[in-house]
Amino acid sequence: MRVVVVGAGIIGACVARAAIVAGCDVVVLDRDQAGSGTTSRGEGNVLVSDKPPGPELDLALRSRRRWDDLGDELGREALELESKGGLVVATSVPVLGTLARFADEQRRCGVIVEDVARPVEVEPLITPGAVGGQWYPQDAQVQPVLATVAVLADAARRGAEYRPGTDVLSARSDTRGAIKGVVTTSGEVIDADAVVNCAGTWGGEVGxxxxxxxxxxxxxxxxxxxxxxxxxxxxxxxSADYVANVAASSEGLETSCVVEATRAGTILIGASRERVGFDASMSPSTVQRLAAQAVALFPFLAGVQLLRVYRGFRPYCPDHQPVIGPDPRVPGLFHACGHEGAGIGLAPATGDLIAAHLTGRDPLAVAGVDPAPFLPERLLGTDMEAS
Ligand SMILES: Cc1cc2nc3c(=O)[nH]c(=O)nc-3n(C[C@H](O)[C@H](O)[C@H](O)COP(=O)(O)OP(=O)(O)OC[C@H]3O[C@@H](n4cnc5c(N)ncnc54)[C@H](O)[C@@H]3O)c2cc1C
Structure with a gap:
């Protein structure tokens, strides 16, 4: 089976590798370069700590194990994969109770989590106002662009073709309406038995x-x-309010900072969440809010210089679950997009699910995750403007 993967972000790279390992012939197209989309704008957190029980947590747990497999096969250095663990802290006793109840629910789903009575013993420079927290040893980090390039390079070593600078314009279909390839903006036709939409935030348009x-x-x-x-x-x-912000649906600005160091020694402070379409403008007040929250968590940061600020657009579906699976309207078309703020973490398991769908194997048996909550049919008829 010949498969065209549209989009060479972290999702397209993991889909391409899983598909070729499953025995498909694979061509990866990107209108730009590998990792140049939202993948280059994320922090690279591979988190289980921020997810409540449900399909996304199941996918995250599976994906976390698969990141370790990729680390073993491709080299942890090549991905900058660090199993550094995550600390979620509360600055008031009621919030501490909420955190503990959330952790109990996660434990029942297989998340490893430990109560922390004195956060300062885990993070010596944290605010003395942190009254307690939860420690998640499974939380990890990768460098998203390095990881994308490494996974894609491995797919290429196994025979995948990678074609940057190739903008997909439309489908080539047979008389039944089944997709038989894509047509690029330069008019080239690329034949395929299946096409996977891995265009991230542009997945709606590519679809x-x-x-x-x-x-x-x-x-x-x-x-x-x-x-x-x-x-x-x-x-x-x-801080504990991060989890609430990730799940929130309001259109307004939400900020709750995650603070972490990179291999290069810089500290990343992320991230705001805002529904303003593709408005790319800088927002000094948002930057100020994030910086203030980071200083509240780590007071020493008040004396540290900011080097730069970057921004990106997370791809989200109205129900905040990614869309992974065959399109019921177009035989041969598959979607793997809409991973919102967790696409780096969820990429390897997404690749496994798509590879199973492509090759007609049972996704639950192959990927160990129920595919049903992610299937595209749940979104049919959903308003494209809805949020
Ligand atoms: C501020 C911020 C922080 C984040 N932090 C994290 C984090 O810590 N952990 C985490 O897991 N996730 C994080 N994310 C989310 C994560 O970055 C995304 O979920 C993930 O990168 C999506 O990957 P993707 O491959 O689906 O999309 P992309 O990386 O955007 O890739 C899509 C590709 O499709 C290509 N494309 C588009 N249209 C076409 C076309 N017509 N023809 C050919 N190619 C096309 C684009 O060029 C692009 O390269 C963050 C996101 C943001 C914005």
Whole structure:
């Protein structure tokens, strides 16, 4: 089976590798370069800590194990995969209770989580106002662009063809309406038995071009990057309200910071969440809010220089679950997009699910995750403007 993967972000790379390992011939197309989309705008957190029980947590747990497999096969250095663990802290006793109840529910689903009575013993520079928290040893980090390039390079070594600078314009279909390839903006036809839409935030538009629109919308976020520092922040550290913001559906600005160090010594402070379409403008007040929250968590950051600020657009579906699976309207078309703020973490298991769908194997048996909650049919008829 010949498969065209549209989009070479982290999702397209993991889909391409899983498909070729499953025995498909694979061509990966990107209108730009590998990792140049939202993948280059994320922080690279591979989190289980922020997910309540449900399908996304199941996918995250599976994906977390698969990141370790990729680390073993491709080299942890090549991905900058660090199993550094995450600390979620509360600054008031009622919030601490809420965190503990959330952790209990997660434990029942297989998440490893430990109560932390004194956060300062885990993170020596944290605010003395942190009254307690939860420790999640499964939380990890990758460098998203390095990981994308490494996974794609491995797919290429196994025979996948990668074609940057190739913008997909439409589908080539047979008389039954089944997709038989894609047509690029330069008029080239690329034949295929199946096409996978891995276009991230542009998945709605690519789906439309291929005859199967899906409601994927942008959720803007800023990330702050400090000057490089000597070792100071040891783990991923975030405040309890982060979980509420991730799940929130309001259109307004939401900020709750996650603070973490990178291999280069810089500290990443992310991230805001805002529904403003593709408005790319800078927002000094948002940056100020994130910075203030980071200083509240780690007071020493008040004396540290900000080096730069970057922003990106998370791809989200109205029900905040990714869309992964065959399009019931267009035989041969598959979607793997809409992973919102968790696409880096969820990419390997997404690749496994799509590979199973492509090759007609049972996704639950192959990927160990129930595919039903992610199937495209749940979104049919959903308003593209809805959020
Ligand atoms: C501020 C911020 C922080 C984040 N932090 C994290 C985090 O810590 N952890 C985490 O897991 N996730 C995080 N995310 C989310 C994560 O970055 C995304 O979920 C993920 O990168 C989506 O990957 P993707 O491959 O689906 O999309 P993309 O990386 O956007 O890839 C899609 C590709 O499709 C290509 N494309 C589009 N249209 C066409 C076309 N017509 N023809 C050919 N190619 C096309 C694009 O060029 C692009 O390269 C964050 C996002 C933001 C914005």
């Amino acid at each position: 439309r071009r291929l005859g199967g629109p899906v409601p994927v919308l942008p959720r803007k976020g800023f990330v702050l990057v400090t000057e490089p520092l000597p070792p100071s922040v040891r783990h991923k550290v975030y």
